[in-house]
Amino acid sequence: MADQIRVLIVDDIPETRDHLAKLLGFETDIEVVGAAASGREAIELAAKLTPDVVLMDINMPDMDGISATERLSAEVPTAAVVMMSVQGEADYLRRSMLAGAREFLVKPFSSDELTSSIRQVYTREREKQSRIAVQPSGNGTGATPRREDDDREGGEPGRVVAVFGPKGGVGRTTLAVNLAVAAATELGQRTCLVDASFQFGDVGVLLNLNPKNKSIADLLPELEGGGEVESIDTFVISHSAGIRVLLAPPSPEMAELITPASAKRMIEALRMTHDLVVVDCMSSFNDTTLAILDLADTVLTMLSLEITSIKNIRLFLEVADQLGYDADKVRLVLNRADSSLGIRVADVEHSIGRRVDHTIVSDGRSVVYALNRGVPFFLSNREAQVSQDVLRLASAVVGTKPAVAGEPSRKAAQKKSLFAWR
Numbered sequence: 442m443a444d445q446i447r448v449l450i451v452d453d454i455p456e457t458r459d460h461l462a463k464l465l466g467f468e469t470d471i472e473v474v475g476a477a478a479s480g481r482e483a484i485e486l487a488a489k490l491t492p493d494v495v496l497m498d499i500n501m502p503d504m505d506g507i508s509a510t511e512r513l514s515a516e517v518p519t520a521a522v523v524m525m526s527v528q529g530e531a532d533y534l535r536r537s538m539l540a541g542a543r544e545f546l547v548k549p550f551s552s553d554e555l556t557s558s559i560r561q562v563y564t565r566e567r568e569k570q571s572r573i574a575v576q577p578s579g580n581g582t583g584a585t586p587r588r589e590d591d592d593r594e595g596g597e598p599g600r601v602v603a604v605f606g607p608k609g610g611v612g613r614t615t616l617a618v619n620l621a622v623a624a625a626t627e628l629g630q631r632t633c634l635v636d637a638s639f640q641f642g643d644v645g646v647l648l649n650l651n652p653k654n655k656s657i658a659d660l661l662p663e664l665e666g667g668g669e670v671e672s673i674d675t676f677v678i679s680h681s682a683g684i685r686v687l688l689a690p691p692s693p694e695m696a697e698l699i700t701p702a703s704a705k706r707m708i709e710a711l712r713m714t715h716d717l718v719v720v721d722c723m724s725s726f727n728d729t730t731l732a733i734l735d736l737a738d739t740v741l742t743m744l745s746l747e748i749t750s751i752k753n754i755r756l757f758l759e760v761a762d763q764l765g766y767d768a769d770k771v772r773l774v775l776n777r778a779d780s781s782l783g784i785r786v787a788d789v790e791h792s793i794g795r796r797v798d799h800t801i802v803s804d805g806r807s808v809v810y811a812l813n814r815g816v817p818f819f820l821s822n823r824e825a826q827v828s829q830d831v832l833r834l835a836s837a838v839v840g841t842k843p844a845v846a847g848e849p850s851r852k853a854a855q856k857k858s859l860f861a862w863r
């Protein structure tokens with residue numbers, strides 16, 4: 442049958458392998474193409490059989506499931522891993538997801554859980570492949586996902602997306618982190634996330650990062666000098682979620698040392714080596730934030746269904762207008778759009794005089810679960826609506842071409858953005 446899902450089973454216990462093969466034997470759309478007793482054998486067989494899905498046990502004697510998954514992600518990227526473990530602990534989940542597993546099943550699981558996980562992962566992978574295949578060319582958005590060692594020297598500068606919100610606590614960091622991960626893992630963008638919440642940056646917490654001497658603070662002497670920002674790569678951390686990260690200074694007082702010119706030079710340097718630079722901005726509208734918003738191609742402006750947030754958005758939109766930002770540059774993102782706080786989206790739109798461009802659902806369970814485990818929810822709960830909303834937003838941002846001279850007038854663009862939304 443053409444559309445059968447080809448599955449490779451990996452478990453060191455022969456009875457488990459047989460049991461899983463028998464369970465899957467009842468399904469007409471699933472075919473077990475092989476079984477391996479170790480991580481090493483799994484990699485060999487996967488390279489030969491090119492399965493769609495690999496059911497991987499986490500604890501195996503020679504090479505554990507996590508190391509095998511890491512190698513598989515690099516060597517047979519078309520094979521999606523479903524990890525199986527008797528331990529449901531956060532650390533196992535985190536390490537599996539960061540190694541590249543697409544799903545995590547805690548043993549014992551039912552046959553329904555098993556087959557529905559396999560089908561979901563398979564469908565999602567197929568969607569992902571077709572999305573990558575239809576990415577428009579230009580602005581570094583090629584059909585092939587970029588690799589760590591890709592050289593962009595001489596290419597077009599990458600796109601800068603500032604995640605801003607004129608009120609604190611609206612979900613900027615949550616969106617910035619997950620948007621970056623979605624763009625990197627699903628859209629093949631070489632992505633750098635910058636924590637420009639210089640005083641109290643939270644990106645490190647969300648990504649479980651706490652390195653010594655690797656932050657914007659270490660770059661400052663070079664940023665203040667006039668020459669090239671040569672050592673920026675030394676301070677950018679490669680995170681196993683598929684993105685690169687430049688963290689905020691470790692202590693709040695250092696934030697004052699970052700001038701608008703330094704922030705600008707830092708982001709300009711990063712866009713030369715990345716397709717996408719996502720910047721988690723401060724909520725205060727100071728000179729440094731302004732410098733970042735100025736150079737950004739897109740400003741994702743976040744708001745929530747709260748009266749204070751709406752008031753601040755209105756003021757910000759006035760400022761953006763005075764600054765001459767193109768109507769397409771500022772995109773309104775309503776976070777927790779479905780929370781019933783007595784204010785409706787239509788009321789918000791009426792109050793600010795324009796439509797909301799993107800919405801993200803409220804999902805405290807996925808978001809807080811991910812936060813407490815240091816894994817972006819986009820990886821740990823890829824099926825959730827909140828992840829799908831983030832991916833839709835990432836696709837819109839990446840797919841939009843930067844404004845170039847000779848494009849429709851500002852008024853025309855404004856008109857378009859009022860009616861061509863969502």
Ligand SMILES: Nc1ncnc2c1ncn2[C@@H]1O[C@H](COP(=O)(O)OP(=O)(O)OP(=O)(O)O)[C@@H](O)[C@H]1O
Nearest residue numbers: 609610611612613614615777802803804805808809
């Ligand atoms: N879509 C969502 N559903 C449920 N909870 C959310 C959602 N988005 C954000 N949150 C929660 O809201 C809180 C604030 O989010 P976050 O820290 O991302 O906001 P912020 O704008 O970066 O805040 P700060 O001003 O502190 O930098 C967090 O507890 C986060 O888990």
Ligand SMILES: [Mg+2]
Nearest residue numbers: 613614638643
């Ligand atoms: Mg924040």
